[in-house]
Amino acid sequence: MSRGYNLAWVCRYFFQEFLRTYPLFRKTVQVPSNLAVADIVAYLTKHAGITDLTGELTKWQAPDYPIAAGGQGQVYCASRSDGALFAIKCINSHTDEKYGKHTAQELSTWAKLKNPKILELSGLGMFRGRLAMISPWMEGGSVKNVLKANPSMDAYAVCEQLAEVVRFLHDLNVVHGDIKGDNLLMGPDGNIKLTDFGLSVMHDKTLQFSSTELGGGGTLRWMEKLYLDGAERTKEADIYAVGMTMLELITGKIPFAEITNSVPVIKVVLHEKRTPDISDLAKEPISPRAYIMIGAMHRCWRYDPKERIEAKELVKLLDVMGKV
Numbered sequence: 001m002s003r004g005y006n007l008a009w010v011c012r013y014f015f016q017e018f019l020r021t022y023p024l025f026r027k028t029v030q031v032p033s034n035l036a037v038a039d040i041v042a043y044l045t046k047h048a049g050i051t052d053l054t055g056e057l058t059k060w061q062a063p064d065y066p067i068a069a070g071g072q073g074q075v076y077c078a079s080r081s082d083g084a085l086f087a088i089k090c091i092n093s094h095t096d097e098k099y100g101k102h103t104a105q106e107l108s109t110w111a112k113l114k115n116p117k118i119l120e121l122s123g124l125g126m127f128r129g130r131l132a133m134i135s136p137w138m139e140g141g142s143v144k145n146v147l148k149a150n151p152s153m154d155a156y157a158v159c160e161q162l163a164e165v166v167r168f169l170h171d172l173n174v175v176h177g178d179i180k181g182d183n184l185l186m187g188p189d190g191n192i193k194l195t196d197f198g199l200s201v202m203h204d205k206t207l208q209f210s211s212t213e214l215g216g217g218g219t220l221r222w223m224e225k226l227y228l229d230g231a232e233r234t235k236e237a238d239i240y241a242v243g244m245t246m247l248e249l250i251t252g253k254i255p256f257a258e259i260t261n262s263v264p265v266i267k268v269v270l271h272e273k274r275t276p277d278i279s280d281l282a283k284e285p286i287s288p289r290a291y292i293m294i295g296a297m298h299r300c301w302r303y304d305p306k307e308r309i310e311a312k313e314l315v316k317l318l319d320v321m322g323k324v
Contacts, residue, residue: 050111051123053134056080062088062127076127077137085137086122090130113174117165119185119193138193140186148252156289158184159246160318161192166242167311170235177233179241181248236305242314243300244276250293251280275301292321 045052059081066074076088110121110133122134140146147155162184169176178196185193244255255276278297281290296317299309309317 045124050121052125053123054125054127057088057125057127057132057134060086066090073130085139087135087137088127089133089135090127091132092130113169113172115165115168116187116189116191117161117168117194119195135195138185138187140188142182143184143186143192143249144181144252146186147249155250156293156318156321158192158249159293160315160322162194162242162245162249163311163314163318165192165194166238167315170238170311175233175235176238176241179238180245181254184245184249234305235311236308239300239308239311239314240305242311243297246293246300247276247278247281247297253280273303288324289321292317292324296321 057078060078062076062078066076068075073089073091076090078086078088080086119135119138122136124131124133126132143158147153147158162179166176166179176194179194183194183196185195187193248254256274258277275298278294281294286294296309296314299317300314302308
């Protein structure tokens with residue numbers, strides 16, 4: 001299967017999901033099956049409200065090699081004529097249709113989320129022959145690195161921001177599905193920027209992507225027992241991951257840091273029902289903020305998902321923490 005065919009499939013799938021979400025356009029917009037990828041991008045940007053930056057990208061300065069690469073694609077840091085920096089995430093071509101749904105789903109969900117604590121989707125376009133998603137470049141990098149480089153920075157306040165943005169998502173019935181420190185960037189305004197919606201699920205009457213369609217994914221140390229068993233992504237699982245991420249941000253250590261290989265984490269979570277070591281937080285004397293945070297984490301990690309704290313309640317609890 002050629003690269004162009006795969007990109008066309010991704011774009012057509014995204015467009016079909018857009019029409020499913022906005023039925024008004026079904027009778028007014030038809031996409032010929034023989035359209036080129038670039039033309040399909042034009043349709044998407046016209047009717048889904050996403051900016052087509054294909055023409056602009058040819059004027060931007062970008063290095064020959066990406067600054068990051070993985071199985072899903074490569075990321076380039078490009079400079080616009082006015083000096084503004086942008087991240088260009090190029091999508092790899094794959095023959096697996098599940099990957100096409102994965103990419104289309106990320107675009108579909110990301111485009112609808114407008115919040116100062118969510119990384120903005122500036123647009124999409126063709127970059128060096130591949131479909132790309134474009135967003136502002138976050139010079140500060142990951143929140144984890146910023147906290148490490150600035151020990152005096154208030155990690156507890158960052159955790160409050162995380163709870164707030166997750167409440168925003170859950171109020172919209174959006175499940176992120178991959179909350180962890182690596183998916184939190186630091187914006188120039190001091191706000192965290194949640195990114196990577198490739199595993200997210202949007203539950204409503206017109207649009208739903210299931211984890212069975214999208215395959216596995218996620219990161220073992222941040223995943224709750226039902227994820228590990230192959231269940232669908234849920235708000236409760238997001239909350240579990242929020243607890244893990246708060247621990248990560250405050251201590252600077254990944255969950256279950258004492259376990260060097262990620263695979264045994266499955267055993268301790270599924271069968272031993274263990275929670276991460278919080279001894280770094282529980283050192284005497286325990287500060288009032290640490291005491292509240294420890295309680296919040298344990299409410300995020302309840303083994304029974306139904307007993308976990310909801311995002312809106314977590315925001316209230318951490319707000320109290322911020323005042324002590």
